[in-house]
Amino acid sequence: MHIQTAAVQTLRDFEHGAVVPSVHMASTFELDPATDDGVYAYQRGSNPTRAQLETVLSALDGARHGFAFASGMAATAAALSVLEVGDEVILPASVYGGTYRFVDLVLPKRGATARFVDDLGALTDADFTPATRAVFIETPANPTLRITDLRALVELAHRHGALVIVDNTFMTPVLQKPLALGADIVVQSATKYLAGHSDLLAGAVTVDDDGLADALRLAQKAEGGVLSPADSFRLIQAVKTLPLRLERQQANALAIVDFLRGCEDVAQVHYPGSHSEEEARVHASQASGTGAVVSFELAPELDRIAFLQALRYPAYAVSLGGVESLICRPATMTHEAMTPQARANAGISDELLRLSLGIEHAADLVADLEQALAAAR
Known part of the structure; x- marks a missing residue:
């Protein structure tokens, strides 16, 4: 399916013959008293409308798993939550200011560190240490629009056991699919092109790896920066165009x-x-x-x-x-x-x-x- 079709036709079979999905605003859902089980339990953990959006996000990126967050920075913070005490992330010097603020002021309090380099394309094996857990990249860079070779960076990082996290906000899945090029995590400020009308704050993360998906699911539930049902519905509609x-x-x-x-x-x-x-x-x-x-x-x-x-x-x-x-x-x-x-x-x-x-x-x-x-x- 071409992405132009996927943006419109990923979701089907709505209730009552509707051609757009319903908005489920419930914050809590009834469970089976005999088992305490249910498809949904509490909106922070999951919600039917947000789940539909996450299906769309996955389809656009060609990913196995998609996650919707309340902002692009919430998505970036969730992606970086895979870092543990003692871990290091390498970032370009020109990284988006909000990401710079997070890794400069917040990440050290969690026991992880950030190292900024002028040119990710100039990285060599010597730049990686046992502590290097991830490389965070924007290509094109914001706002210099410099380009980094994703395939080469993925090969280098993976050789040292490091993850590659790509902020794909500028390109969107329409123009670039980092997961297909070997990246491990893709983040987007869905506020930008995905929403497209300067009236909605949202973030998206997509991954293929099941373990990373579990970590992101935990970040949603434990940290709570999830997208509301109403905004999830609006983003589903915006993505169509x-x-x-x-x-x-x-x-x-x-x-x-x-x-x-x-x-x-x-x-x-x-x-x-x-x-x-x-x-x-x-x-x-x-x-x-x-x-x-x-x-x-x-x-x-x-x-x-x-x-x-x-x-x-x-x-x-x-x-x-x-x-x-x-x-x-x-x-x-x-x-x-x-x-x-x-x-x-x-x-x-x-x-x-x-x-x-x-x-x-x-x-x-x-x-x-x-x-x-x-x-x-």
Whole structure:
């Protein structure tokens, strides 16, 4: 089944001939007094509507197990809950600011440590120690959009008994399937492309391994960061249009990249594969598109604030993946938890802007950028 079909047709046979699933809001479920058994018992452990969403998430990723959480960070925290006292996780220096905050401030209190490296692609056997339990990766990276070879990293990490955790938020299962490339755990901020309308907070984790699934199921039940039935239903419905939305968003991103690359007012433009021919080759081998996020820096003589204030369509706001275009300044918004030195190491300058393309008409977006650049001169 193609992913466009799976997004719509994974769930079937609803009650009363309905063509959409019911929303089961119950927090508790009646059990058999003779055995204390039941398919469901308490909403935190499981719920029919959340279970249906998790079936969809699994189908999209081609995974055996899927888990829905109350936010992308709840999903990331659950994935990192596999770490034990004394374990180490390796992460890229450019990792999302929320993940950086968690591994910098929370993880050490649980007895685990994080090690940041400038380039995961440069890792060798010498970088792994007996304590290295996992490697956490974003490809494309946020917000530099640098690419890492997933197959090569998986082979290296697995040789040392380390798990590979991939944040696939930027690509989604439509464009990249890390589990098929050997990754062990895939996390997504479902708030972004999966939900797609900037009105829903959610996270997703998918795995194939039964043992990892048990650990994630425990994280749901013990820590309680699960997605509500109402939001689970809304996410089921939103996912149905994910492939269509992303197709339009990618087309817009390509148009914007063409415009920015030809613009003298723009000093640098970043998109997946733009750093080098090798990164472009690697990305093409493991993903089926470039996604809909670009980042860029204005020429030094332009007024960044005037540019942002003049924009009519992209809202100056955090997040990405919605039907509306958004623009942000990572240094002070998405990655503000990082120290200035950490941002510098990650290639995140104070002038870098990240643009998430929506589904507006490309010509209108280009015209808006043109007039905002004129205002900034």
